[in-house]
Structures are given as structure tokens and as C-alpha cells.
Amino acid sequence: MKNYLGSANTTFLRFKANTFLVLVAACFTLSACTENPKDENETLGTSTPNGFFGNMQSSDAFTPVKRGNIVELPRDHMSHPDFQLEWWYLTFVLSAEDGQEFGLQYTLFRFNTEQDAPSSAKANANAKNSAEGSAESNAKSNYNSSAESSANHSSEDNRHTNANSHIARNWTDGQQWMGHASLHSAEQHYFEERFASGGVGNAYVNQQPFTAVIDDWVWKAAQAEVQTGAESKAMFPSVLTFAFEQSNAHHSVKTRGKIPDPTADSLSELNNAPGVSAVKVALNLNTSGPFIKQGDNGYSKKTQDERLRSYYYSQPFINAEGTLNIEGNSVEVTGKGWFDHEWTSHLANSEAMGWDWFSLHLDDGSKLMAFRMHAMNENMKNSKSKHSEIFTTASYIAENGTKETIEQANISITPTAYETINEGESPRSVPTAWRIQIPIKDIDVSISPFKENQWNNSLFPYYEGRVEIKGSHSGSGFMELTGY
């Protein structure tokens, strides 16, 4: 496991690309890529993430992201199972009445494990299909039709014979779900990661009402029936409830209970679950602005040449209020939330090496989404040097909800300070303080972490934490750094 985590550490990127399964395999073969991060820093004058999404090429088997296809809501709140990966990402900047500040994250990831079946299995499948004609054209026509009706997809029967392998799956539908829950208080960090198979019934994203579920972590829209055109009502208002992390307080009971108490059921001493979680979250979510389709109507390019791209929309105007119960102590909190939904078949790729991502709530009511994508292109792969191509972009969202895409030339995102993270096998240097300059918007802010070590030590670890904004604007938000 150590080896495995060690190499995996360098591999995880935000959306974790392909199933982590493939990543594991990938990181073994590609571990050579991780060498000499210092060289890169010198030549680029900046920190370059030394990771990658995975070894796998974007498979033709998955539905591609096309510029012409417009993101439509509420239809596209749904899961898009024919795309390789997808995520629903909620982050919150919360404050309690007594002045305590919190950073909260709830994320649901979906991976299509079906179509990245191993070459041998695929060969089999292809052999099968080739009897009737090109496997690819078959697949593509499938996906186009399914993309159109993607809204219905999740309600479709779980147990389908998959297109890629003729061996029926009777337990899962070939999808894999991963949930992340994280809470940062000033002193504590609670984090839990969960996995589930799709089609079993304990992890899904459903419509009417919108529900995003993994086990007992539930995000559910209040409105059961969605009227046509009532775009925003489909997802908000909604209720988010989840409880995570084993409570520490409970362990003490265990150790104390060595001498069996004849009057008490000893089993109940050991475990109280459900109900032993350290953190219980119950938030009511509402919005004060529209959904924002990032990029070109939701078509978001991640590199200049658009070979890395995704569908991407956000809801940056979430108002959250509710209760955090931390180790038995309830705190009433209010704050702002940010929702991202993104799906793609193009990021599970060794070319995608990681990114630095910001979702910022500025104090004037405007919002800023900005990222720096680290990618590798064909030339770089072939050449010995491991320079990565950096693509920077941003969306400036005014208080009234109008969005403006900031092109690479007009924005500069530079790390200003590094933090050493000592989780995992070897310490890693992560840029946790940044300067973001967008002259055309008169924005020049410095970003500093809410606290140290906001590291999610998940199977594929990454930095995800609350940040504070100072400079031309102030405010707070979230920052995600992957590939370190």
C-alpha cells in the first residue's frame, strides 16, 4: 500500500480522471514522469505540478465533449453516464454566530468503469462488434443518442448489458461513485471518502426531485416537481445532510470498557453506528443568482488547443444556513456556497497533469472562478524535458449574474508562497499562497489559505481548502490544487 499510495500521491488530480483503478496501474508505469520537479520550477520560474491524470488516452468509446452542444438546465443537472467522468462539487464558506469560521466540502464523483475495459476485453468486444461493422461508429451513434436523452439515463434500468463487453453485469451498471466530505474548522480537519457501485441503489444522481446520494450522504432538492422553465428550482432550494468521520470521543469508551459490565450489552459499547460520526451537517441551500455556464455556453476548454475540455456550469450564488454538529456540539452557521458540475471524457488523460483552481466570493458580491491547467502535449511527451503547458483562464461573474470569460492574456495567476505537506509517504511542496491579477477588471488580489495543511488525504490525495482574499478585493473562497 505504501508504494501504491506513494505513487498515487503524485497522480491524483482533481477529477481524478478516470477511475482511480486505471490510475493505479498508470502510476506504476509512469512513475518516471514524476522526477525532477525542481528542474521544471527553475525553467518555468513557477511551481509545476508533477503529476498527471493518468496514463490512459481519452477513449473513443466515451461520448466526446463538443463545442456545439449547449448545456441545458435543469436537464444537465443529471448524470451523464456515457461520459467518462463527472462530478458535482459543493464548497461552502461558513461562519457561526460566535465568530467561528468553517470551510465545508461535499463532492460526488462518477466514473464510468465500463468503457475503459482492458484492451483484451475490449478486443473481444470489438471482435464481436466488427462482425456488424465498425465498433467505433456503433459506439458513437450510441452515445449521440444517449447524450440527447441523458436526462432519462439514470432512471433507466440499472442492469444493462454494456456495449463494450458482452458479459452482462448483474450487480452494477458499470458506474462507480466516490464521495468526499471535508470540514475545516480553525483547529480541526475532518475528512471522509466513500465509494459505491452504481446501479446498486445506494449511490446515484436522480431527477425529480434532484438528489445526489452516496450512502447516507444526501443532497436533495426541496421541490419535487420541476416546472418547465423553472431552471433554478430544480436544484435549489435544497437540503444537504451528511455525517462523516468516526468520532474520536467514542474510542475512549471502548478502551475503558475492558472489564465487561454484566448489565450492559457489550456490543452497544463497541459501536453506536449509525450515529457515531464526528461531524453531522444539515444545511438548507438557496440561491440568489443564476446558474453560470462556464466557457462557451458550458463548453469549457482546458487547454488552448481544446484537446482537453469539458462541459462545465456553476452556481456561485448559494446561500447556506443550517447546523454543524461537531463531536456532539451543535453550531448554527450561515454562509456562501459554490456548486460546480462538470462532465467530460477528455481529462482522464496523461496529458492532464493537474490544476490550481479557485472559486472566490468577492465582497462586492461578484464571483471569480479561475484556474491554471497544467497539461502536457505530444511534443513534450516525446522530448526529454518535462515542461508542462499552462493554460490559464477565468470567469468573472458580476453581482447581477452576468459572466465574462477572461482570456489567458488578461489574467495572471502566480504562486507566492509554498507550504510543505507532510501527509503521505514523502513531504511535498504545495503552493498555497497566490496572486491573481486581472487588470481589465481592476482585480489584484492575494490568496492565502484559511489555515495550514488543508490536505484531503484520500486515496488520491489533493489540496482542497478555504482561502481568504486580500488586495483590491477581499473575501473568501475555495482553492483546489492537484497534481502535487
Added chain:
Amino acid sequence: MLRTLLLTLSSLLAMARHRPWEPLLIMAAIILANAGLVTVLLINEGATQGELLQSKQGLTLGSIITPADSRTRFTQSDYATLRKQGFTQLVAIAERDITLSCNASKPSTTLTLLGVDTQPLLGSAFRKRGFEAPAQNDSALSLSYLSQNANKFSEMENQQTPAGRELRSNSGGDFAVNGLIHPLTNAKLACHDTLNETNRKSAPSPYWPATVSAYVSSFAPQNTILISIDDFYRGGVTIENDESVKPVIHDNAKRAQEQQVKQQKAYVPLSGFIALSPLSQQHLTQIETLLGIPVKQTTSNTDNDTGSLPDSFRLNLWAMSGLMGVVALFIVLNALNLMYRTRLPNIIRLRQLGISQRILGSALFTELLVYCVISIPIGMFIGFQAASWLSPVINGTFTSLFNAVFVNPDVNLLFTFGFALTTTFISLVVFSLVSIVKLSNALTVTPVKKENALGQFAVGLISLCALLLLFIAEGFVSSTASALFFVTLLLLTSCALILLWLPIFSRLLTRFVPRQWPVFHYVIANMHLLSSKTRLAVCAFFIALTANIGMNTMTDSFRDATEQWLTQRLYAPFYLYTDAPLSRIETLSTKSSPPLALTPLLKAEGAVIGSHAQEETHKETCENSNSSPTYVSISSYPVHQNGKKALVLDDVINNDLNTVWREFTEGKGVFINQQLAFSLNAKLGHTLDIENIHLRKTANSSSSAINTSNEAYSSPQDKTTDPTQGSQSSSSNSNVFAVTPQWKVLGIYPDYGNLNGQILVPLPSFNRNDVLIRDQLFSGVMAIYPEPSIEANVIGDNKQSTYGKDILEQQLKSQLGEHREIALYTRQALLDTSMQTFDRTFVLTDGLNITTLLVAGVAFAVSLTVLSIGSAAQLSVLRALGVSQLKVKASLFAQYLLLCFISALLAIPFGVYLAYVFIQQVNRHAFNWVYPLSLNAQVILSSVGLSLFIVSLVLLLPLGKLKPKIDLRQEVQL
């Protein structure tokens, strides 16, 4: 300087070449000692690791939730419902049997294919707390294999992964599956690489065209291939019972495929949910409400029934290896003595050539080092070989009887070598110094030694004192360590005594041998002379033989005791092992065609906090108040006549079995096993203070009952005469006992191989009314015997009972259902299996016994060679007198054999005493049980005979070489 050293060394080595016998012996001794040590080390290490392995059997640690009614099954949506309600510690599992075969020649093996929902296990909650720390890395890595959806192995294998095993399904290998296999199970499989679906008539084999890459991991339970549930339910294996095949048919080819799939469909329901942490009653109720069906929780307690035999086995091994080491040292000592003695003239010449003492010394040590370096690797290699040769045997022995695991350990080779080299070399140096000093003393002083023989009276007095001290010392033995120390003391004392007595005996013999037979008389007289010079060899032989006799007698007594005990205890002609609930089996007796009587074995658990004497006679209580309670299992015992016959009791109140039996059947007392009696220091007639009587951990939680007996807190009077208590308890549904018996110790019975305390309670005392509780109490073992009326026809007629077994098996199967695990054994089969396992366990002891004796023989042979140099002059005289060469050799042979014979005679009483100490002290303190010492003349004589035979064989070697004449040109006068 270095040149001189090298020259000296080469001349020393040349001497060794000239007389290769002694260096070879030294090397042989080193090889032997190292081989023995390494073998024992490896075997013990393997056993330890095996135990560790078993204790961290990842997945089976938790408890399993199943529907209380065996006919209903959980569905996938049940699973989703529970997880969504926060029961995230539940993990769905499904299982079916598969057969592995290689080719026609080897028998196929049936394993369980276990599908586990691996997804939840990947989560951080599991990774952090999930399982025991040492297993964590292992399990996480293992899981990553499982969830790896397929053929990424070319890459994975670059990592240092445990060796995998590729299994191809016989219905094709169309999709790749990663699986885990327990190391032990993997070791059992030979070339099995074809995975067949089990061909049962009832269920056609499903379409499951998988290629399983099974990785070795202790995370998997034994006899199981663990795969992800996703892979489990593929192809024709479905979780849905209905036959409606999905109409997702894309084309004709696919349709044909579907057709095929449909034909080979197999409905496999979920077996249950593993609870990674046990659930409380409250949670189970909650689950029952959520699912609308009653559920039960079963905890697998793999850890408690291992018993103490592996421990005794290990102790045995260590003792033997210790002996071997000691004896090997004797050899080295002898050989060095001999070698330096023969080299003395040359050494003197070297000194005369001006080689300093220092260089000479270092050359000698370097020579020893050379021997070490050559022979230690050989010894270690042999040790490794022996261990790996033995380990399959041990493997089988351990798994079948003791339910422990033995694996091939990986040991740091370099470290072991370094360690062995250092110890061996240091001990060699010490020994060479001893012999050098001895030699140089002999050279310089040359005193005219006067035989300082102690008078017989003095010897007798000393012996008496020594024995007396020994007996006194035995009284102080109170723990395992002190018992072992006492064994050492015993051996040393007996050694000293033998040295004292041997001259006396031989002198006595000399007196009795008439002078008419001059050669024979010479033999005896010379033997008397020899006896003082061959002390070391005699000691080695004596210790080896004593230990041998002691060990064999102990083993034999144990075997006798076990066999007798088993024979008596197994009273019914058939024993059924099953997982079916008691309530279903009990209906058998009425349904079966020849009327059968069934006696179930019910079990509960409790804690004994102490015992005290009967209050009626004396008021003072609590002779023994252990602060910590002793956990005991409470087993049922039938009250019918068969049961009475089968009862083996060591101790009975007033030695009146009939009265005791009546009291027992009336619930006026219980029987306890020796282990409990020893640990509590409980005597007959004492009353036990028992509290916290509850169902075993397998407890069905919907009825997890706790019957806190008030006895522990009430006054003694209440305890013995409280009839209300029983009725009170029985009024409650959740009680183990219908009528709580009185905890008066009526008798103490032997319970070999059990480490824990046990109490026998009359069967009728257990709860009779509540079906659920009875099912929980039921241990899965059931004695089946014909109704007493027709009993006479069946019992004792072996033919008929085997015939009956088939019928019975069929009846059981038809009534309990095919899916139930049923194992029906005849009494004889159980007995045979037990005794076979028993014998296999001690095979190793025999091997070590022989080795020890062999080593002792070698010691003798060496000392013979040494002495033959000394007695060369006498032998020449004999030859000159006209005694034939053969006769001279025969006389020498007879001398040594006589010496051996006398020490063997002396070894017998000590050996028996040693066996007694082993049983009554070592076993008593290490395992809390004893058994009667049975002296078997055959065993003792065979030990003696074997050892004499071995020694005589070994003696033949130097004797054959011996030339009883002196070549004066070679002789160097010293």
C-alpha cells in the same frame, strides 16, 4: 607474519587432510546443530506467523448479518436501503462453490467463490480504522487489486506483488477478474488452474467466463477465492430470481449470446452482510424495521478454538532442538579433543620451528573458522530443506486439528547466517580452548594420577541427597518456566549421578565376570577404566536417551489417554455437524424411518469469579477469589444412560459415580474440566460463583440473552438452596437455562487439548421452550443414535452402521435442504481422524528423537577413537597374545555397548521420571491439564533398543578402521 600464519594454517589443513576424520566430525556436528536449529526456528516462526495470519483474517473478523429465516434472502435493494440509512459498516457478500482442477490425475478442490462489495472498503473510514494495523497495508493493497477491473496485471506485476495464480473458467475466459486467495489455501493448491463450476445435478453450472488472477493475501478467508461482487454477478450469475431477461438485445449475435446466457443462468442470492463492526441489539431492531424481516447476527469466532496443542507442539520442538544443540556440543568437544591429541606431535614440531604461540593459536582458530564457514551454509541449507519438507506435513497437522495456520516463513537469510556463524564460532573457540588447556596441562604437569574413587557409601549418600533435593525442588514448581527449569535440573542431576554410578557398576560387573574368559574379563575391566574417560560421551548418550524415553512415554501416555477418552466420550454411532438450526434438526427424529434419538450439544458462555467450599460444613467462604473472572464455556451433557457410560471423570465426590450421576441429572451439580479446576483451584464439592451467563458470541441478537445469575452476589446459603431462581429465569424469554443448575462441583473430567475452562450442565437444564434461544445455544454438533429399543441391532455392527450412514445422510439432506452444510461422521471415522491427526503431530518428535540419538552415537564414536589411541598399546599386547583382530574389535565393540547398556538401564528410571515431570509439571502449568502416566514397556524398550542399535551402528565405523597394531615408525613418544 601473515606469511607465517598462512604457512602454519596450510600445514594445519594438511594435517586435517591427513586425518580427515576429526575435522569432518566437527563439521558434521556444526552442520547438524545448525540444521536442527534452523529447522526448529523456521517451523516455530512459521507457526507464529500462521497464528498471526489467522488472528488477522481480515474479512472474517466482523460479524455477518443474515435473515433469521434461512429461506428469505436479502436483496440488492435491502442493501441499498440499509446503506442509505447510515449502516455503512455493512458490506454485501455472495458466495457459491467452484471447483478447481488441473488435470485428470489430481483430485479437484472445491473452494468458495466469495463476492464482496469492495467499494465501501475503499473508503477512508475503512482504510483508517478498519482492521488491525499490521493487516492494513496488506488489505488495502489487496483491495486495490480487487477493484482493479481487470487485466492491468502486466503493469501490476512490476510491483513486488505476491505471486498470483491464474484460474481460467471452463466456460471460457472472456473477462478478467482479480481475486484474493489465502496463503494457506494457495499453498494447498498444486497445479489447479481450471476453474469449473460445480456440477451439481440440481443447479446447472452458470455462464461465468472469467479468468481469475488470484493474489495471495491473508485478507481473504481460507478455502475461498475473494473477488469483488461486481465480478461475481456477471454473465449468468444473477441476483434476481425472476427469469425475465433484459430485452437489451442489440443484434443477432448478441441475441444468440443472450440465449446461451439464459440457459446457463444461476440465481445466487446474497449470503448476507458483513458488519465491519458488530451491531447492537438496537441497530438490529432498526434493521428489522427497515427491511421488514427478522435478522440475526453471527460472529465468527475463529480465534478461540485453537487450543493448546500447537503450543505443546512448539515446546516439544524447542526441547528437542535444545537437546540436539547440547549433544552437538558434546561431539565438537570430543572431536576437538581427539584432533588436538593426534596433532600434538606436529604442533610441537611447529613450535620447535619457532612459530610463536600466538600465531599458532590464531592459525588454529582460523582453521576452525574455515570449518564454520564451510559447514554453516550447508547446515542452514539442510535446515531450510527439512523445514520446507516438513511444513506440508505440519501444515496439514495444524490445519486439520488445531485450526491454526502454518505458513512458510520468510527469514532474513543473511542475518540468520551471521547469527549462526558468530554463535557457532564462539562456542567452537571456547571448546577448543578447553581442549587445548586440558592438553597442555597434560603435557606440562604429567601428574601420576591416583584413582580418586569415592567409596560406594559416599556415592550412595550423595545420590540420595541429590534425589532428595530433586524431590524437594519439584515441590517448588509453580509455573511453566520453573517446570522447564526443573527439567534441566533433573537432567543435570541425573547426569551427575550417572557419572558417579557408572564406575561402581562397572567395577561390580568386573567382580562378577569370571576370569576363565580372559578376553571378556579384559573387556569388562577395561570398560571400567574407560568409564572414567568417556564421561562426555556417556553423558551425551544418557541425556539423549533419558529425554527420548521421557518424551516417548509422555507422548504414549497422551495418546493412550486421548484415545481412551475419545472412545468413551463418543458414545453415539453418528455425529452430525451442521449449520442448520436446531429446531429443524429436531424434527428429524420423528420423521426418520428407523426411529432415531438425537442429542444436541448446546453451548453457552459464562464467567467464573471463584469457587468456595460447601457452606453446610464450614461457613468460611472464598478459598480462592480470583480478581479477574475466568471465562468458561458451558456445555450441555445428556442425562441418558449412554451419556452416563460415556462420562469420563478423573475425580468424583466420594468415588460414588451413581450418586453423583443422579445428582447431576437432577440439576444438583455440574461437572467441570481439569483446566477449570486447576485455574480456580477448585475442589470437589466446591461451589462455583458464576456470573454473566450469556449466549455465545454467535448470538442471534434478536435474542441476545444475558442471564446474570445472582448467585455471585448472594450468600452461599442462597446459592445452593434457591429453587425459585430457576423458575424466575425460565419465566423470562431470554434465558439460557430453563432451570439453573446448582454450580456444585460433582466431578472433574479430563478435557484434552482444550485451553479453556468448561462446565458440563445437564441438557434438560437448558432452555427448552424458546426456539430462537435453542437455535443460538446449538453448537452445530448433534449426536445421532438409534432409539434405545433397536439400539442393540445397530451398535457394534460396523457393517450396518456404514450402511446406515448413507441412508442417514440422504435423509438429512432431503429434510434440511441441499444448501445446508452437513457433515455426518460415524463414531469410528471421528476416532480415526482424531488419532491420525494425533499421530501426525508427533511424527516430528520421532524424527528429532532419532537425530538426538544419532548425535549421541557420534559422540561415542569419537570418544572411542580418542581412547583407541590411548589403548593402542594394550591392543597390541592382545594381538601379540594371539587374539584375533576380529576378536579384538568385537571386544572393543562389546565394551562400548556394555557401557551404553548400563547407561541405558540407568536412563530408564530417569526417563520415566522425566515423563512424569513433563506431564505433571510442564503440561500442568503450561496448559492446565494433566493425564495419567501410562508406562508401556514396549515403548521404553523400543527407545532403549533403538538407541543401542544406533550407537552400535555408529561404533562400527571407527572400529572398522581400527588397526590394533602399532607402526613404530609413526609413533611419536610424548
